[in-house]
Amino acid sequence: xxxxxxxxxxxxxxxxxxxxxxxxxxxxxxxxxxxxxxxxxxxxxxxxxxxxxxxxxxxxxxxxxxxxxxxxxxxxxxxxxxxxxxxxxxxxxxxxxxxxxxxxxxxxxxxxxxxxxxxxxxxxxxxxxxxxxxxxxxxxxxxxxxxxxxxxxxxxxxxxxxxxxxxxxxxxxxxxxxxxxxxxxxxxxxxxxxxxxxxxxxxxxxxxxxxxxxxxxxxxxxxxxxxxxxxxxxxxxxxxxxxxxxxxxxxxxxxxxxxxxxxxxxxxx
Numbered sequence: 001x002x003x004x005x006x007x008x009x010x011x012x013x014x015x016x017x018x019x020x021x022x023x024x025x026x027x028x029x030x031x032x033x034x035x036x037x038x039x040x041x042x043x044x045x046x047x048x049x050x051x052x053x054x055x056x057x058x059x060x061x062x063x064x065x066x067x068x069x070x071x072x073x074x075x076x077x078x079x080x081x082x083x084x085x086x087x088x089x090x091x092x093x094x095x096x097x098x099x100x101x102x103x104x105x106x107x108x109x110x111x112x113x114x115x116x117x118x119x120x121x122x123x124x125x126x127x128x129x130x131x132x133x134x135x136x137x138x139x140x141x142x143x144x145x146x147x148x149x150x151x152x153x154x155x156x157x158x159x160x161x162x163x164x165x166x167x168x169x170x171x172x173x174x175x176x177x178x179x180x181x182x183x184x185x186x187x188x189x190x191x192x193x194x195x196x197x198x199x200x201x202x203x204x205x206x207x208x209x210x211x212x213x214x215x216x217x218x219x220x221x222x223x224x225x226x227x228x229x230x231x232x233x234x235x236x237x238x239x240x241x242x243x244x245x246x247x248x249x250x251x252x253x254x255x256x257x258x259x260x261x262x263x264x265x266x267x268x269x
Contacts, residue, residue, distance in 0.1 A: 066119035225263040237267040
């Protein structure tokens, strides 16, 4: 045990031993040379031992839900088809089994990156190529629908500058900017998802709605220009570029980024 503690990753590995004991795994039966083991090796060993001891339903839940970078109860139930998703996730988080819970009322969860990587690898070995692809497609569709619902809610709530009635209040400046940044981040994420699914027309509509709310966001213009390239609407893309330059340069005295200029060059090619 002393050799193990002296190792560079001794804190992480000590935690693994505690978790092994919690799972009632007999340490005397462990034949691994921990002095030579790397972090991934220790992690994989522990995760394999635990998967072998849990019931089939929980094992299936872990393998399928690993496709989700972040998750909530509803989306896990839909993806896995397992009604006890709430109990499984709550138990994993309560036991600190490489599962982190965010929030109290509307909880979301995520697996430790190493644990998720392990589960994805195991899922690919467990399911056929066709079954695994179906799971990936289900996950993509769910994230897309969730994103569409979210952005609809955002547009319903956000119809202009955040806290515009409190523009003179010093406290509102940083908060307004954080809200704006969050809005733009969600918009950009959904726009990229639509483009990944080749829904360029829908992405264009999304970005145009974004401009109606905030016409000083360069990332929105970039999204429109990317869509115009894919749809072979180069003239419309240049209109977006000109509007971007006019708003940012003339109103804010800001030069356009290299990313925007690169898109302009592609539109003019």
